[in-house]
Amino acid sequence: MAEIRKLKNYINGEWVESKTDKYEDVVNPATKEVLCQVPISTKEDIDYAAQKAAEAFKTWTKVAVPRRARILFNFQQLLSQHKEELAHLITIENGKNTKEALGEVGRGIENVEFAAGAPSLMMGDSLASIATDVEAANYRYPIGVVGGIAPFNFPMMVPCWMFPMAIALGNTFILKPSERTPLLTEKLVELFEKAGLPKGVFNVVYGAHDVVNGILEHPEIKAISFVGSKPVGEYVYKKGSENLKRVQSLTGAKNHTIVLNDAHLEDTITNIIGAAFGSAGERCMACAVVTVEEGIADEFMAKLQEKVADIKIGNGLDDGVFLGPVIREDNKKRTLSYIEKGLEEGARLVCDGRENVSDDGYFVGPTIFDNVTTEMTIWKDEIFAPVLSVIRVKNLKEAIEIANKSEFANGACLFTSNSNAIRYFRENIDAGMLGINLGVPAPMAFFPFSGWKSSFFGTLHANGKDSVDFYTRKKVVTARYPAPDFN
Template sequence: MSQHLRLNFVDGLWARAESGLTRENVNPADFSDVLGEFAESGGVDADRAVDAAAAALPAWRALGPIKRAAHLTEAGRLLAERAEEVAAAITREQGKLLKEARGEVQRALAVLEFTAGQARTLGGVTVPAEDDRTFAYTFRRPIGVVGLVTPWNFPLAIPMWKVAPALLSGCTAVLKPSPLTPLTSALLVEVFQQAGLPDGVLNLVQGDVAAGEALVANPAVAGISFTGSLGVGTAIHTGGAHRLLRTQLELGGKNAVVVCDDADLDKAVDAVVHGAFGQAGQRCSATSRAVVDVRVRDRFLDLLVARVAGLRVGPGDDPASQLCPVVNTVRRDAALAAIAGAQRDGGKVLCGGGPEERPDLPEGCYVQPTVIRDVPWDSELAQEEVFGPVLAVVDADGFDDAIRIANSVKYGMSGTVFTASQARAFEAVERFEAGMLHVNRPGVGAYAHLPHVGAKASQYGPPECSPEVFDFYTEWHSACIGY
């Protein structure tokens, strides 16, 4: 690994944090594998990055979207060439299975391709004027310097779906990734550097709370796009409210799959296994609740437990592994605490329930895939995000009761229904209080050109991905020209 990848990237140069402080980056699958010491930045570093972005803004804005898109296209070409290298880095520092990491690289490439294609449509409309000899139209302008604060669970795809539209819009940016996944973000920035991006247009500040708070407080930052927890997102929004800071917040999820009494149970089980245990449940759209009609519950559980109990837990780079570790000991302990709390509330563990400990496993953050039945709909496990391989199974007495339970949480990221009834399918889509809806398919993710968006406490501000994302990075203007 190049030593410069452990540094910040400000105004076209790789540099240490002003304080000289670093943070150790450790493989969650093997604590003996240390990737290195990465910059631990503070407010001074963030402010310098903002200054660089502000200085680069006029020339970048003047370049125009079509020429800006050429940099995105070149970055996509370079990322495709380095796909295996980047996927290996994701697996090593985040822990996910290598096939999942490869899928994340492909998602990032799809986002780049889609975003670059928007360059020729990123305009406004002409409208009739009320006055004679007047030309009336609308157009967009970039909002300015933006702070992009990203999580560890998708360390390439989520930064990419912020960086790409920000740059195409004509904004300049400071990327502040999670301190748990600094290498992947450095590789992303390096790709854009190699693509010829002008100095200062995209800056990287590694670190944690201090750097993030400085971005929120800096008056030159026009907007913050954040993906992460509800608590941090609320703090960002309220912290910038006094200066009308624009925010785009994608927050938590407590997503339900509703399994009706007429569902294809084999397909439902396939979807739940993928949604609940893919990436060890560490997705905002992960399936964390299966709300199952009591008439089919026992058959569903027999099929589900047989599948889940057979999942092999192991390192992401082991082809035999089917479930990866969680990202660190904090998430491991939180998952185990959630399981213990569910048992106190009356839940019954059907499989899993503890750390995965085998002689062949290195010391790491391994949690057994866990299914818990008889979970009360209003208990903590059924209401609060776990972000681990833990599935709550909640009984429902019919379709209406299932929808009520699905909507009982404060979040609204994803909603899924399995049913053979066309009427129920459309009614579920209508009644689910969630941003991304699925019928008879896994309830995770969306396409690069569809809005990635939640409802209720899962989202504030415009969606990510899709053409609607530009409503965050640009502001509308209207003009009337007399002639």
């Protein structure tokens, strides 16, 4: 039997063994094959990484912004050249199908492209005359060492929300990837090195609680970007803020999609299936709840069930597979417990994800509940699995009122051809990212990923101009130049 490879941390341009004696198996969720082992690193490991990142910051911050941008351009080209390999790594360690994995790679590359615009993004502003012979100028500067804590569900895209922009703006970075999906990060490091990145600018420390707490507590780490669950995200925000760090914490979701009587049902259902069951429902922009007007509810449900029956479940590497596994056995058990809970609380199960699925991996089939109410646990909780709840409503106003009861406010979608309804939806829904006649309203890199309420803790969001403000600080110079006498 071949020996299982143990991963190393990447600190100061070198792969170094963790100080830990604890390792965790990294498993292909579609096959249960052990791919490698990841270190559950120690506080000592994060201390070493922070020390080296702080040393590297002293020189990296002085590198001219166009030179930093050229390294990002090189990185973008290398990522594009290796996109199939990157997608393959995502599929084997996360489980999503190849098409979705390629899409994720594309979104990651998009963030690198945006970060490569650092010379424009870092520009300040000025006013030539604020008083007699007095001018003022505003300059941007990097903040120092930044820590990033990333989830398993998008092992390329989410880290690329963080480190490319932070580094392009002159910061150094320590990434803690999910211990469940570490292999993609190794490839990112290899390509970033090849792009010309100096030692110590980008560092990777694998691990769990000790690494997270080390990032939150270390005095050299000035800012923290987090994406993950609500309980952990709230803890990260509170603890990081307590330690006087900047924190942006993107957390849970319970996204509602509203379907009105005038919606084009074929397109609507295709979009909802992609949004609810794509990536096995393991994404913070998944469609978790559909509120459908009573006038078309029966027809909508019949067509939805008909299309869901055609979904192919299996290993994401296989042709034609749409729905892959959830990430681990515990996630599968948790999902099955929610199905039981939905039945106990009186929802009508019209598609049962427990049926006709293979035991070769952690598979759950598409699951749909009808006649759900806001008192039910399956409506309240973020399940993070291929489970969709359907609520029948009288009108748009009722649908919005239901969505706004949720503690989460990440995204929401509306399917209609009525412009008045679209405006009413936009003005009254509690959500930061809205979709009109599309299923997943995830913004492109140059707009902020702007969740509200318990979907986000912080002030400045990831991506867009918010990210530039988050990873920089400002100096305002006010100067008097008395007018000389050149006569």
